[in-house]
Amino acid sequence: MTSALDLVDLRVDRGGRSVVRDLSASVESGHWLGVVGANGSGKTTLLRAVSGRLPIAAGRCAIEGQEMAADRSARANRIGFAPPIERLPGLLTVRALLEIAGEALDRQRDRNADLWAALGIDGLLDRAIGESSSGMRQRAAIALAFARPMPIVVLDEPFNWLDPVAAFDTRAALANLVRAGTTLLTAVHDLTTLCGACDHGVVMAGGAISLELDRETLRAGSRDIDGFEREMIAALRR
Numbered sequence: 492m493t494s495a496l497d498l499v500d501l502r503v504d505r506g507g508r509s510v511v512r513d514l515s516a517s518v519e520s521g522h523w524l525g526v527v528g529a530n531g532s533g534k535t536t537l538l539r540a541v542s543g544r545l546p547i548a549a550g551r552c553a554i555e556g557q558e559m560a561a562d563r564s565a566r567a568n569r570i571g572f573a574p575p576i577e578r579l580p581g582l583l584t585v586r587a588l589l590e591i592a593g594e595a596l597d598r599q600r601d602r603n604a605d606l607w608a609a610l611g612i613d614g615l616l617d618r619a620i621g622e623s624s625s626g627m628r629q630r631a632a633i634a635l636a637f638a639r640p641m642p643i644v645v646l647d648e649p650f651n652w653l654d655p656v657a658a659f660d661t662r663a664a665l666a667n668l669v670r671a672g673t674t675l676l677t678a679v680h681d682l683t684t685l686c687g688a689c690d691h692g693v694v695m696a697g698g699a700i701s702l703e704l705d706r707e708t709l710r711a712g713s714r715d716i717d718g719f720e721r722e723m724i725a726a727l728r729r
Contacts, residue, residue, distance in 0.1 A: 494556070495520040495643055495674035496541065501550035501560075503533075503540040509548070510536040511698045518691065520555075520642070523666070523675045525685040528695035529727055534678045535647055537695070541676070542645040543567030555642060571641035573649065576628035581621025585612065585631045588620065593638025603637050605667055609660035610634055625652040633661065643674045650681060662688055682720050686712035694726050702726050 496518040503511040511533045518524045528534045539545045541552060543566030552560040559565045579588065586596065589612075593599055596616075600607055607613065610630040620628060629652040636644050649665075650658040666688050669675050679685050685692050685704075692704035704712075712719030 493520045494518065495522070495554070496676070497551070497553040497556075498541070499551040501537075501540070501552060502548045503536050503545060504548045505536060505545070509698060511540065514550070514699055516693060516700060516703075518674060518676065520674055521669060521672045522690040523669045523677070523688060525689035525692040526676065526678045526695060527680070527682075527685060527692060527723065527727070528678075532695040533698035534695050536698075538645045538647050538676060538678060539572075541566065542570040542572040544572060569642065571636040571639065571644035573632040573636040573644075573646045575647070576625060576632050576652070579620045579628055579632060579635075582619065584617055584619050585623075585627075585634075586616040588631060589616075589634060589638050592635055594640075599634075599638055602640065603634070603668075605664040606637060606661070607634065609657065609664040611657070626654065626657070629653055630657070637668075641673075643676065644668075646675070646677045648678050648680060650679070650684065682712075682723055683716060685709065685723075686716065686719055694723070696727070696729070701729070 494517050498514060498516045501511060501514040502509055526534045536545065540547050543563040546563055547560045550560060551558060554569050589599060590596055610633060612634050615627055615631060633646060633649055636646060653661060662684060665675060686709040689709055690706050692709055693700045694702040
């Protein structure tokens with residue numbers, strides 16, 4: 492399989508200290524990578540750096556074989572990203588936000604039909620971001636990550652703020668997009684999503700990968716979710 496993303500000895504600094512260090516990983520095209528870790532483990536910093544929202548201090552970051560560690564703009568132009576909901580511009584409507592960020596709205600709707608339906612985007616288009624609930628903003632942020640066709644999309648804990656029905660439907664829609672060829676990187680706290688939807692998982696601790704989980708391990712975990720949860724909690728405690 493072709494690698495969508497290759498990281499070698501990656502280091503990301505924030506506030507004068509290394510938050511991610513000596514991190515190496517590879518993600519195959521059309522796969523879903525789940526990143527798990529305790530708060531402060533470095534997973535959000537990793538995802539923001541890979542997607543061009545933070546600089547990379549050292550190491551390699553190749554996207555579809557092209558080295559881009561030194562070029563934040565190039566990474567941002569190749570990777571879709573859902574911004575934190577508190578950073579969405581409150582004066583814009585969801586419609587304006589998506590039109591500014593991506594293709595014509597009809598093309599976005601056609602290309603992301605299942606995802607839009609799961610998120611209920613048509614019902615949010617004329618709502619101002621500043622007048623939207625946290626759940627509505629989360630829906631808009633996820634749609635924003637897919638506003639342009641991108642080979643790789645990064646979502647940081649995408650199911651936060653979603654109600655159970657929306658989370659279930661959105662997870663299914665994302666899985667369909669991965670099956671269609673999108674490479675998806677998500678930070679997740681939900682171990683059911685990790686073992687039930689992801690193709691590959693990594694556990695982060697102290698800014699590095701402490702454990703890798705292949706597809707076979709994840710699928711076995713989905714058949715014994717209680718046992719998988721106990722093993723993952725033990726790994727996170729370590």
